[in-house]
Amino acid sequence: MSGRLHIVGLGVLLGGHLPPLAANAIAAADVVFVAAADPLVERWVMSLHAEVRSLQPCYVDGEPRPASYARMVGQMLAEVRVGRRVCAAFYGHPGVFAWVPHAAIAAARAEGFPAVMEPGISAADCLYADLGLDPGEHGCQHHEASQLLLYRRRLDPSALLVVWQIGVVGDRSLKRRATGPAYRALLVERLAADWPREHRVALYEAAALPHQAPRIDWLPLSALPEAPVAMHTTLVVPPAQPMVPDPVFRARLAALDDGGA
Numbered sequence: 170m171s172g173r174l175h176i177v178g179l180g181v182l183l184g185g186h187l188p189p190l191a192a193n194a195i196a197a198a199d200v201v202f203v204a205a206a207d208p209l210v211e212r213w214v215m216s217l218h219a220e221v222r223s224l225q226p227c228y229v230d231g232e233p234r235p236a237s238y239a240r241m242v243g244q245m246l247a248e249v250r251v252g253r254r255v256c257a258a259f260y261g262h263p264g265v266f267a268w269v270p271h272a273a274i275a276a277a278r279a280e281g282f283p284a285v286m287e288p289g290i291s292a293a294d295c296l297y298a299d300l301g302l303d304p305g306e307h308g309c310q311h312h313e314a315s316q317l318l319l320y321r322r323r324l325d326p327s328a329l330l331v332v333w334q335i336g337v338v339g340d341r342s343l344k345r346r347a348t349g350p351a352y353r354a355l356l357v358e359r360l361a362a363d364w365p366r367e368h369r370v371a372l373y374e375a376a377a378l379p380h381q382a383p384r385i386d387w388l389p390l391s392a393l394p395e396a397p398v399a400m401h402t403t404l405v406v407p408p409a410q411p412m413v414p415d416p417v418f419r420a421r422l423a424a425l426d427d428g429g430a
Contacts, residue, residue, distance in 0.1 A: 175257070179261070181376070202222050202224055204223075205260045242276055263288075296405065304329060308412075310329065312324075327413065329406070333403055335403070339355060372404060373404075374402055
């Protein structure tokens, strides 16, 4: 049972976000798997270790993504089972919007193998910095775009809203790499129940290369359907109204301050 699994995050910016613990895990591994959509990122990881395998070939066009994810987990666990120290490096934070790392760790632990995850800098971390937003100022809600249409979720227009994966909003097949303006129009209709259609929102994409600048495009919510988006485009919706004071709990807090407890 000498095999082990170490999942690490590469961060978002190529070469600039790799934390020391992740670098050490890559160096100490017998084999490294890498999952990054950008070939430059994968080539950079390949320069860090003698045996690096890309997980991108696990994707098959027209096949539901869960099947591809299962192949990724299977490849990593196969190496763990033969006693190898396996490191798997994922773009951004390996535990954020990434099913494979969580599934691989759960599978390894279920078979009795040590498995740990190291955090990384996520697109959300970059978003807060690039847009100058503090999630603690008004509160912050994070939702996957399709879930807002498939489930009844309570949204608070007095808090910041971050909507992920708007480029594939409404994809129920889990096969598509993009959905069209009509799908984003449904997302606008959903959000317009709580935010005005003229409310200014931002389309955000974090910079992945040192010479790049992040994409920050401000537009009315109503213009979202025709705006150019990619799979990694994130929608940022600032608060549209102030927070409403709660007189009941304010009174109870005042009673505690006055020695009521």
